[in-house]
Amino acid sequence: MAELVIKNSHLVLPEGVVDAGLVIGAGKIKDIVKDSALPEADTVVDAGGKYILPGMIDVHVHMREPGAVSKEGWVTGSKAAVAGGVTTLFDMPNTQPPTTSIEELARKRENVKGKSLVDYGFHFAATPDNQEELKKLFGGIASVKFYTCSTVGSLLIDNDAVIFEDFRILGEKQLISTVHAENQVMIDYWMNALKESGEDVSPLTYAKARGNICASESLNSLIYLSKSAGNKLHVAHISTLEEVNLVRKFKDPQLTAEVSPHHLFLSLDDVGRLGSYSRVNPPLRSEVDNGALWEGLFDGTIDMIASDHAPHLRESKEGDVFTASAGFPELETTLPLLLNETHKSRLTLELIAKITAENPARVFRVKNKGRIEKGFDADLVIVDLDREKVVREEELFTKCGWSPYAGRTLKGWPVKTFVGGNLVFDEGIIYEEKKGREVNYY
Ligand code: DOR
Ligand code: ZN
Numbered sequence: 378m379a380e381l382v383i384k385n386s387h388l389v390l391p392e393g394v395v396d397a398g399l400v401i402g403a404g405k406i407k408d409i410v411k412d413s414a415l416p417e418a419d420t421v422v423d424a425g426g427k428y429i430l431p432g433m434i435d436v437h438v439h440m441r442e443p444g445a446v447s448k449e450g451w452v453t454g455s456k457a458a459v460a461g462g463v464t465t466l467f468d469m470p471n472t473q474p475p476t477t478s479i480e481e482l483a484r485k486r487e488n489v490k491g492k493s494l495v496d497y498g499f500h501f502a503a504t505p506d507n508q509e510e511l512k513k514l515f516g517g518i519a520s521v522k523f524y525t526c527s528t529v530g531s532l533l534i535d536n537d538a539v540i541f542e543d544f545r546i547l548g549e550k551q552l553i554s555t556v557h558a559e560n561q562v563m564i565d566y567w568m569n570a571l572k573e574s575g576e577d578v579s580p581l582t583y584a585k586a587r588g589n590i591c592a593s594e595s596l597n598s599l600i601y602l603s604k605s606a607g608n609k610l611h612v613a614h615i616s617t618l619e620e621v622n623l624v625r626k627f628k629d630p631q632l633t634a635e636v637s638p639h640h641l642f643l644s645l646d647d648v649g650r651l652g653s654y655s656r657v658n659p660p661l662r663s664e665v666d667n668g669a670l671w672e673g674l675f676d677g678t679i680d681m682i683a684s685d686h687a688p689h690l691r692e693s694k695e696g697d698v699f700t701a702s703a704g705f706p707e708l709e710t711t712l713p714l715l716l717n718e719t720h721k722s723r724l725t726l727e728l729i730a731k732i733t734a735e736n737p738a739r740v741f742r743v744k745n746k747g748r749i750e751k752g753f754d755a756d757l758v759i760v761d762l763d764r765e766k767v768v769r770e771e772e773l774f775t776k777c778g779w780s781p782y783a784g785r786t787l788k789g790w791p792v793k794t795f796v797g798g799n800l801v802f803d804e805g806i807i808y809e810e811k812k813g814r815e816v817n818y819y
Contacts, residue, residue, distance in 0.1 A: 379407065379418040381798055386424035386759070388749050389730045394428070401755045404797035409751060422793070422800070424759050428726055431734035431749050432464025432756035432794065433712055436519065436741060437613060437635060437683035439529075439704065440466075443488060444473025449688040449776045451492035454708065455813065456774035457686070458495045459802040461709040462758035462791035465746060465816060466495055467519040470502035471530025477502050478510050482518070486815065494801050496756070496813040498743070500555060502532050503543050511546050516818055519741050520553035520611060525595050526561040528658040529687065529703055535561055541602045548608030553741065555611040558595040558620070559587070559659055567591075572699070580698045581648045584660040592659050593619035600627050609633075611740065614685050616640045616659040618669035625678040633740045634678065636670050637685040638711045643781060651781055653701040654694045657687070671723070680736040684711045688777035706775040710768060710782050716760055716789025744817040755798035764790045774807070 381401040387394050388409065398415045400408035435458070441449040449457075458466055468485070470476035476485055476499060485499055498519040503511060511521060523540060527533040534540060547554050567586045571578055596612060600623060603610035612624060612634040624634045639657060644664050648655040655661055673679040687704025694701050712733065718724040730748075738747025745753050765788040770779050794802035799811040 434737035464756035526559040544606035
């Protein structure tokens with residue numbers, strides 16, 4: 378007798394959608410067979426003719442623990458994850474203290490135990506003086522993050538010689554270098570000019586001042602350093618047309634990129650409405666940039682979508698745009714935003730599975746995840762493509778309790794999420810008994 382079977386479903390497999398059922402045991406997909414061939418099982422879930430996608434692997438999440446659990450933490454953040462169909466996430470290193478030493482990584486690992494409902498991994502961070510720590514790394518992490526601008530957490534690394542040496546060290550170890558590419562000198566120059574102008578700076582003026590060139594100039598330099606050093610470079614939150622063109626030009630297996638939902642689904646046109654809440658690094662861009670990013674997703678220049686879930690409380694998003702915290706909470710809305718696009722024929726479910734699960738697993742070399750396949754982890758999300766629902770802040774699980782997409786009607790929502798064969802989210806109810814584990818990399 379099987380532990381669990383899921384019947385009456387359309388499975389989104391890499392080769393296309395098939396009508397079949399799943400046999401699940403010991404946390405893994407044991408078999409994919411026609412419903413008529415499904416064995417008896419302890420538990421039978423009827424998917425009601427809905428689609429099943431591989432659980433989303435979100436490679437860019439700020440869980441805020443340790444240091445800012447008032448904004449988010451593993452308990453609330455992983456609830457938001459499962460509600461959004463996310464079954465694996467990678468935590469960013471700009472916590473307090475930041476993840477810049479082997480000791481701190483070990484503390485983070487210890488701290489998450491018993492808290493996360495999803496499987497997880499950690500990004501490490503490079504600083505101007507932690508090369509010795511980088512030398513001690515041997516796998517077991519998602520990547521090493523380089524912040525070329527001072528953003529939340531201030532992990533600025535702006536010396537190209539250090540970056541180049543670090544890239545070489547990481548390249549030899551086959552470890553990925555993830556970059557937040559924005560040139561701090563350029564940002565400072567235009568921000569200072571704005572402050573000194575004495576004008577009453579609007580959020581729109583602010584966003585435009587931190588222009589495309591800040592990101593593309595930085596990425597151009599980082600790609601050059603990476604190609605010279607021979608490491609794997611992953612570009613976080615690519616946001617401009619110019620960066621898409623750069624990545625397209627130099628694209629090879631050593632150069633990968635992610636886009637955040639806000640750079641696809643929000644633009645400078647939303648800044649007036651969002652006010653100081655619109656602040657995010659890199660900033661919202663024009664509709665021309667939005668279009669180039671979509672093109673980049675379609676032609677494979679951009680490998681994946683990653684939420685960049687960056688929760689901040691309302692009080693720190695209010696007020697002066699120069700001092701408002703940068704970032705949006707996005708774990709719960711990324712998959713619904715994408716599913717909504719299937720009704721406009723912009724995205725297929727196969728492409729969604731590719732950019733939310735298959736490619737993140739391939740790029741970050743996550744073992745046994747990213748596809749609905751025999752022997753893979755039973756990380757699954759049943760989605761209802763016909764469910765139409767308004768994004769309501771009071772229904773969100775994220776501790777920060779707001780969303781830049783509030784009020785937007787989206788058609789297509791996760792209804793059940795399984796992590797390692799355990800049902801953890803079911804129609805708004807969260808089951809907290811079973812906890813996630815750290816992923817393995819191959
Ligand atoms: O907007 C942002 N928020 N950009 C970053 O680089 C960091 C992030 C955060 O941690 O809040
Ligand atoms: Zn981020």
